[in-house]
Each structure stands twice: as structure tokens, then as C-alpha cells.
Amino acid sequence: MRNDIILTLLWILLLIILLPMAVKVPSLFIYTDDPFLSNNIQSVQVQHILNKYFNIGNFDYLYVIINGTYNKSIQEIYSNMYLLNNAIVITPYEYYNMLQGEYIKYLKSNITLYNFTNFIKQLYDNLTKLKMYLISHFQYFEYQLNVTFWLPLHNFSVNICPYYEYNFEKVNGSLLQRAQYAGYLTFKDPYLLYFSFDNYSNYTFAFNFLLKFDNYSDIVYKLSKINSNIERQLLELKNFEYSNNYYNLSIKFHNNNYWLFIIKIPNNESLTAINKFINNLKNAYVVGHLAYYAQSAYYTQNDIEIIDITTVFLVTILLIILVRSLIPILILITSASTGLILAYGLMFIEIQLGYKIYYISGLVVPPIVFGLSIDYGILFIYRYFEELKSNSDDPLKGAFRNSIRGILISGLSIVLGFLSFVISPSNLLRNIGIALVTSSISALIPAVFFIYSLLTLIPSKYLSFPRKKLPDPRDIRQKYLHDLSSFSIRHNKIIVVLTLLSLILLISYSTTIHTNVNVNEIIPPNANSLIGTGLLENMYNYSIDYVLLYGNPIGNHSLICSLTKSLINQGNLVYGPVSIGNIIIPNNTQLYNNFYKDNYTLLIVYLKYPVFSQGAIKLTNYLIKKGFMVGGDNAQRIDIVKNTVSIYFNFTLLLTIILIIVYLFIILGSLILPLRLVLTISLSSLLGVSSLTLIYSSPYWLSPLIIFALLFSLGIDYDMFIIIRLIEEMKDKEFNEAIIKAVERTGLAITACGLILAGAFFSLVVSDIRFLQEIGFGVGISIIFDTFIVRPILVPSILSVLKKYNFWPFSVRKFLYT
Numbered sequence: 001m002r003n004d005i006i007l008t009l010l011w012i013l014l015l016i017i018l019l020p021m022a023v024k025v026p027s028l029f030i031y032t033d034d035p036f037l038s039n040n041i042q043s044v045q046v047q048h049i050l051n052k053y054f055n056i057g058n059f060d061y062l063y064v065i066i067n068g069t070y071n072k073s074i075q076e077i078y079s080n081m082y083l084l085n086n087a088i089v090i091t092p093y094e095y096y097n098m099l100q101g102e103y104i105k106y107l108k109s110n111i112t113l114y115n116f117t118n119f120i121k122q123l124y125d126n127l128t129k130l131k132m133y134l135i136s137h138f139q140y141f142e143y144q145l146n147v148t149f150w151l152p153l154h155n156f157s158v159n160i161c162p163y164y165e166y167n168f169e170k171v172n173g174s175l176l177q178r179a180q181y182a183g184y185l186t187f188k189d190p191y192l193l194y195f196s197f198d199n200y201s202n203y204t205f206a207f208n209f210l211l212k213f214d215n216y217s218d219i220v221y222k223l224s225k226i227n228s229n230i231e232r233q234l235l236e237l238k239n240f241e242y243s244n245n246y247y248n249l250s251i252k253f254h255n256n257n258y259w260l261f262i263i264k265i266p267n268n269e270s271l272t273a274i275n276k277f278i279n280n281l282k283n284a285y286v287v288g289h290l291a292y293y294a295q296s297a298y299y300t301q302n303d304i305e306i307i308d309i310t311t312v313f314l315v316t317i318l319l320i321i322l323v324r325s326l327i328p329i330l331i332l333i334t335s336a337s338t339g340l341i342l343a344y345g346l347m348f349i350e351i352q353l354g355y356k357i358y359y360i361s362g363l364v365v366p367p368i369v370f371g372l373s374i375d376y377g378i379l380f381i382y383r384y385f386e387e388l389k390s391n392s393d394d395p396l397k398g399a400f401r402n403s404i405r406g407i408l409i410s411g412l413s414i415v416l417g418f419l420s421f422v423i424s425p426s427n428l429l430r431n432i433g434i435a436l437v438t439s440s441i442s443a444l445i446p447a448v449f450f451i452y453s454l455l456t457l458i459p460s461k462y463l464s465f466p467r468k469k470l471p472d473p474r475d476i477r478q479k480y481l482h483d484l485s486s487f488s489i490r491h492n493k494i495i496v497v498l499t500l501l502s503l504i505l506l507i508s509y510s511t512t513i514h515t516n517v518n519v520n521e522i523i524p525p526n527a528n529s530l531i532g533t534g535l536l537e538n539m540y541n542y543s544i545d546y547v548l549l550y551g552n553p554i555g556n557h558s559l560i561c562s563l564t565k566s567l568i569n570q571g572n573l574v575y576g577p578v579s580i581g582n583i584i585i586p587n588n589t590q591l592y593n594n595f596y597k598d599n600y601t602l603l604i605v606y607l608k609y610p611v612f613s614q615g616a617i618k619l620t621n622y623l624i625k626k627g628f629m630v631g632g633d634n635a636q637r638i639d640i641v642k643n644t645v646s647i648y649f650n651f652t653l654l655l656t657i658i659l660i661i662v663y664l665f666i667i668l669g670s671l672i673l674p675l676r677l678v679l680t681i682s683l684s685s686l687l688g689v690s691s692l693t694l695i696y697s698s699p700y701w702l703s704p705l706i707i708f709a710l711l712f713s714l715g716i717d718y719d720m721f722i723i724i725r726l727i728e729e730m731k732d733k734e735f736n737e738a739i740i741k742a743v744e745r746t747g748l749a750i751t752a753c754g755l756i757l758a759g760a761f762f763s764l765v766v767s768d769i770r771f772l773q774e775i776g777f778g779v780g781i782s783i784i785f786d787t788f789i790v791r792p793i794l795v796p797s798i799l800s801v802l803k804k805y806n807f808w809p810f811s812v813r814k815f816l817y818t
Contacts, residue, residue: 007453018345025344026304029359031297033640036428043639046631053597062263065535066284070146073259083277090262092143092253127216135210139254148183149200190219252539260539271297285532289633295529296522303767310763318759322752327463332377335446339373343442361435368439371757376407376447382749410720411444417713420656426647481747485740488797495797506686519612521700524768543611546631547603553577553592576603641701648705669810680790681715688782703774711782718750718791739796754787
């Protein structure tokens with residue numbers, strides 16, 4: 001007794017040590033795919049080349065769409081910039097000026113002067129083009145007016161436009177003249193000379209002014225009065241012939257009271273910091289690659305507590321219905337909670353050793369630990385009830401001795417199945433595998449040893465409370481199991497044929513299922529970034545592909561021209577050796593030099609679709625299939641999906657099956673039993689995946705993989721319970737009778753375990769995130785089918801058809817009879 005108390009106290013001490021570590025783990029989850037991209041993936045190789053030769057890739061962008069006036073909007077953004085490290089705000093003017101400057105730099109060598117008459121004619125034509133551009137992009141003219149006339153009257157410290165401030169300081173004249181000319185120098189827009197501090201904010205007046213203006217000679221007169229160097233100014237205005245075409249870039253910085261600002265941030269910026277920035281902004285939406293992941297982290301962490309509470313609630317309700325005694329229920333819940341603390345505590349230690357927990361890895365831990373821990377605990381406690389009913393000399397040790405074999409065989413087979421992930425070539429699968437192995441071991445240990453130590457301290461007479469008698473593992477509820485297994489044996493051949501036909505149909509159907517990588521799978525519909533995406537689609541193409549060709553632009557000229565024209569014709573923008581935006585410039589050595597480094601030619605493609613959208617993924621996938629090296633967020637997404645799915649179904653799943661077959665062959669001396677197990681688990685898994693399409697149409701790309709991964713490990717449990725009990729019953733019974741008794745005697749435990757494990761996963765359905773809902777629904781349905789159809793009907797029928805061949809090539813192992 002004293003040793004039992006010491007053992008229990010050691011458990012309590014361990015939990016006290018691990019609990020502070022365990023509570024920190026959910027906040028340490030990794031939500032981006034980047035850490036799990038291996039160097040052999042093409043998009044990663046492209047990124048290395050972009051970093052090394054083109055200085056691209058050390059930063060990312062956030063796109064802020066904010067409702068309000070320009071001045072209030074930018075002030076609000078700047079007031080929250082302290083939350084982002086080394087971030088830079090790119091205002092509309094700075095963006096236009098940056099692109100215009102690049103454009104002029106590339107084309108400067110092509111500018112030629114006409115004679116004076118042609119020069120003036122061209123100047124007037126370009127002033128007309130500028131006027132038409134400002135009318136069609138009036139929000140940009142509004143921005144120019146605000147910068148030109150609002151800043152001198154207020155405070156330059158808001159840093160809206162440093163270049164304007166520089167021009168304002170260097171020119172002379174009255175306050176109004178300085179403001180007008182500084183605006184002209186900054187924006188190269190002479191129409192600003194016709195406005196003042198009194199009328200700049202009257203946008204109706206400004207718009208009508210542009211519509212009616214036709215006195216271009218007056219512009220030349222105004223410029224000559226301000227500065228005698230009229231020739232230089234006219235030449236600058238003539239450059240609109242080139243620079244104005246650049247504004248064909250599909251971008252609106254102002255649309256329906258919303259202003260767009262771009263924030264350049266380091267690509268390793270904290271997702272927590274990004275979320276704080278998003279939450280601090282009022283009437284604003286933040287979109288972008290890292291914003292999606294930040295929002296996924298935010299909403300997932302909010303859901304974790306709800307999911308955990310729901311899991312405990314569902315499991316408790318099911319235990320009350322199935323066990324109907326308070327003390328055993330408390331023991332099982334305590335054991336499961338202990339397993340969860342142990343799992344998260346171990347994962348915290350693994351984090352200190354360099355392990356990064358992918359959030360999916362962390363989120364499947366609670367249902368796995370709760371489900372498995374209670375599964376094993378129920379098997380142990382039910383066996384203990386059997387020993388008590390039979391008046392065994394030492395019922396607790398008898399229960400431990402008789403149940404530990406099945407629990408360890410089942411538990412180790414699950415660990416072995418998950419271990420195949422750990423030795424997978426995929427970084428992401430290895431990451432998930434470490435969490436799965438940690439979870440399964442953490443569920444196994446307390447389910448036996450912690451429960452055993454608790455039962456040594458609790459007199460058996462208290463286990464029935466509030467009932468008068470102990471729960472009977474052989475009650476009236478077993479009759480349906482007896483009837484089902486008897487029915488399946490009588491009609492075994494028909495059931496086996498129907499099983500095989502069902503498997504063929506489900507395999508055929510599964511090949512037609514299309515998965516997706518949509519961002520709305522990992523963040524809820526009401527998420528800030530998802531709402532902002534709809535607004536941003538009408539303002540800016542922000543999804544970028546980086547396409548690399550090996551060789552110089554001259555050697556690949558025809559291929560580059562063909563690809564560039566094709567992409568532009570589809571509505572995309574291409575910046576490369578033969579184009580700027582949607583303008584084809586086939587022969588320009590300056591462009592060649594800027595987009596060619598160390599025998600690599602670069603094309604920067606601005607897709608007309610949002611990042612991670614179906615259109616963006618489809619177009620990027622097209623470029624990859626054409627044999628081009630493609631980098632960027634879309635390409636990395638495609639690569640990690642293809643790499644992970646391909647490795648799982650072509651390597652990891654096969655390795656899982658092989659390990660299970662070899663392990664069970666060593667344990668049972670049979671090849672047929674594990675092969676039959678693979679068949680029935682495949683049936684349950686395929687049913688779960690197929691059922692997703694009925695509710696969710698196109699499931700997330702990870703959902704089928706997770707369902708197969710969990711079923712091909714967790715599904716071993718119940719089968720092993722039946723087989724081990726079958727071998728025990730075969731000692732003194734005819735084979736078919738032994739099958740019925742094995743199903744009957746283990747049936748209540750399996751039913752309870754199946755319901756609880758399914759309930760643990762169904763708790764994920766309460767999440768706002770569709771991907772988690774899919775996992776919970778798919779795994780839950782698979783386990784329900786496995787519990788109520790496969791184990792009591794399909795397994796008995798297959799066993800009875802095969803008879804002695806179940807144990808081929810050897811007879812049942814001798815030690816299993818002892």
C-alpha cells in the first residue's frame with residue numbers, strides 16, 4: 001500500500017512539473033508552411049537564386065485597406081507601426097513614383113528629341129493623356145491635392161511624403177507658390193498649379209476642372225513664370241509619353257471610401273505582432289500571405305479552448321451513458337487529462353530541443369490522447385469489473401495481467417504506425433509524426449499505470465457509486481452484438497462480397513475527389529483578412545510568381561516573348577527582359593541587364609488572382625507543368641502540397657502498412673490477419689474521405705491525408721481487442737462460436753471506445769475553421785463506421801470465411817494461449 005501511495009505521489013509531482021510547460025505549448029504552434037519546405041523542392045531552390053542574384057525574398061507585404069479620409073487613415077497606420085519590426089509604409093505616391101522611376105530608368109536610353117514643332121505637339125498630346133489619366137484615376141489626383149496643400153498647413157512630421165517636404169524646403173516664394181511648385185516637382189503634374197489651400201478639398205470642383213480644361217499654353221506660361229529653366233520642365237512633361245503608360249498597372253489606391261496602403265515587412269515577422277497590428281486598426285482590413293497565417297493562428301488559438309471544453313463535455317456525457325458510475329468516470333477523465341498534460345509537456349521539451357510544432361500536429365493531440373487514453377482505460381477497467389465479478393483472488397492484478405497484453409500490442413502497433421511518419425522524407429510529415437508518436441505514448445502510459453495506481457487506493461465498493469452494483473461488462477446491451485455477429489457468420493459469403501464491392505466502389509469514387517488549398521479553409525468567413533481579400537481584389541493584383549529560365553535572354557528570346565505575350569493576354573502583368581507591365585518592349589539591353597544574372601533570366605508575373613486562390617494556383621501550376629522554375633508563395637504552396645501528398649500515399653502509407661503487417665506477423669504468426677486488417681481500415685478510411693464530399697464538396701488538401709493517417713493507426717485498436725479475445729476463446733470453443741464470444745465479450749468496450757474516440761474528434765466540428773471541421777467529421781464518421789459496422793459485422797464474416805487460413809502461414813503463437 002505504501003508503494004502505491006508513493007507511486008501516486010510521483011505521478012502528481014510529475015504533473016505539477018509538466019503543467020506550466022504544457023499550458024505554453026498551444027501558443028508556440030507554427031502556422032506557416034515555410035519551416036517545412038526542404039531544399040530539394042524547386043520553389044525553395046528558386047527562392048535561393050532570387051535571394052542570391054536578384055535580392056528578392058527577404059521581405060513580405062501587408063496590404064491595408066482602411067475606411068476613412070486619406071490623412072486620418074495614414075495617421076492611424078503610422079500610430080501602430082511600432083508593433084511591426086523594421087516595417088516600411090509605402091504610400092500611393094511612393095508606389096507610383098517608384099514604378100515610374102523604374103520605368104523611366106529602363107527606357108531612358110530610348111528617348112529621342114523631335115524638332116521643336118513636333119516636340120510641342122507631343123507635349124500637348126501628353127498633357128491631354130495626363131488629364132485623361134487623372135480623370136479615370138481621380139483618387140490619385142485627390143492624393144496629390146492632399147499632399148500638396150494639406151501638409152504645409154499641418155505637420156510634416158507625419159512623414160506622408162518625404163520627397164514633397166524636400167521640394168517644399170528648396171523652392172522660394174509665398175507659401176502658396178512653394179506648395180504649388182513643390183507639388184509639381186514631386187508629382188510632375190502641372191494641373192496642381194491651378195489649386196490653392198481654399199479649394200483643394202473640393203473634389204467636385206477639381207473633377208469638373210479637369211473635364212473642362214483645354215488651355216495647355218497657360219501651363220507653359222505658368223511654368224515659365226515659376227522657373228526660367230522652362231526647357232528642362234517641358235522635357236520632363238514630355239516624358240509622360242513613356243511614364244504615363246506605366247500606370248496601366250491594375251491598381252487603385254482609393255475605392256468607395258477605402259484607401260490602400262502597402263507595408264513592407266521582414267518575411268520572418270512575428271504572427272503575434274501582425275495580429276496585434278490587425279486588431280489595433282479600426283475600420284481596416286489587412287491582407288497578405290503572412291496576414292492569412294496570422295489570422296489562422298489567432299482564430300485557431302481561440303478555438304482550442306472551445307474544442308477542449310467540448311471534447312471533455314462530449315466524452316463525459318458518453319461515459320455517463322456507457323459506464324454509469326461516477327468514480328470510474330472520474331478516473332478515466334483524470335487519466336485522459338494526465339495524458340494530455342504529459343503529451344504537451346513532452347512537446348514543450350521537444351521544442352526546447354529545436355522541434356517546431358505545426359499547428360495541425362498540435363491540434364490533433366487532444367482528441368488522440370483523450371480517445372486513446374479512455375479507450376485503454378475502459379478496456380482495463382472493464383476487465384477489472386470482470387475479475388471482481390468472478391471473485392478473483394487479486395482482481396486488480398488479474399485485470400492488469402489479462403488486459404496489458406492487448407493494450408500493449410494495440411498501443412505499440414499505433415506507435416509503430418505513427419513512427420512511419422517520423423522516417424518520412426517529408427519535413428511536414430515528420431513534424432506531424434513526432435506529435436502523433438508523442439500523443440500515442442502519452443495516452444498509453446497513464447491509461448494503464450496511472451489508473452492502476454489510482455485503483456490500488458480506491459476500494460472496489462466505491463466504484464459503483466451512485467449505483468448499488470458495479471457496472472456489469474456483460475449486460476443486456478451485449479445481445480445486439482451477439483445477434484449481429486451471428487447474423488454476419490450465417491451470411492458471411494454475401495457480406496464478404498459486398499465488402500469487396502464497396503471497397504472497389506469507394507476506391508473508384510475517391511479518385512474523382514478534388515481537394516483545394518483555399519485560404520478560407522484555414523480562417524473563418526468572418527476573419528479580417530478574408531473580408532479584406534474581397535475588397536483588395538477590386539484594387540490590386542498582389543499575387544506574384546517569379547519565373548526563372550536558365551540561360552540568357554537572347555538565347556531564350558522567342559520563348560520569353562511567347563510566354564510574356566501569353567501571360568499579358570490573360571490579364572496578368574509581366575516585368576522581365578521584354579516587357580514592363582502589359583507593355584511589350586522586345587529589344588532593350590537595359591531590360592536584359594536588369595533581369596539577367598549568372599545565367600538566370602527572371603520574369604516577375606503579377607497574377608490577376610489573389611494569392612492561394614484557385615485561379616492563382618491553377619496558373620502557377622500551369623507554369624510549373626510547362627517546365628519553368630517558379631518561385632513565390634503560390635509555387636511554394638503547390639510544392640508542399642504535392643510533395644506531402646505524394647510522399648504520404650506513395651511512401652509513408654505503404655511503410656505504415658508494411659510495418660503493421662510485419663509487427664502483427666511477429667506477434668500473431670499470421671500474414672492474413674494483418675492483411676485483412678488493412679482491407680477493413682481502408683474501407684473505413686475511404687468512407688470517411690468520401691463522406692466529406694457530401695458535406696464539404698471539395699475538402700482541404702490535408703483532410704484526406706489526416707483521415708488515412710489516423711485511421712491506419714487508431715483503427716488497429718479495436719481489431720486487436722477482438723483478435724486477442726478470439727484466441728483466448730478458441731481454447732475451449734468451436735471457431736465460429738469463439739468469434740461470436742470474442743465480439744460479444746469485447747463489444748461493449750469497443751462500442752464505448754469507438755463512441756468516445758469519435759466524440760473526441762467530432763468536437764473539432766465546433767471550430768469556426770472549416771479544415772478542422774473536416775478532420776473532425778471525417779475521422780468521426782470513419783470511427784463510427786468502424787465501430788458499428790466493421791467490427792461486429794465485417795470482421796466476423798471475413799474471419800468465418802477464412803477459418804484456419806486466418807493464421808496462415810503458422811498456427812497461433814503458443815504464448816497467446818498461456
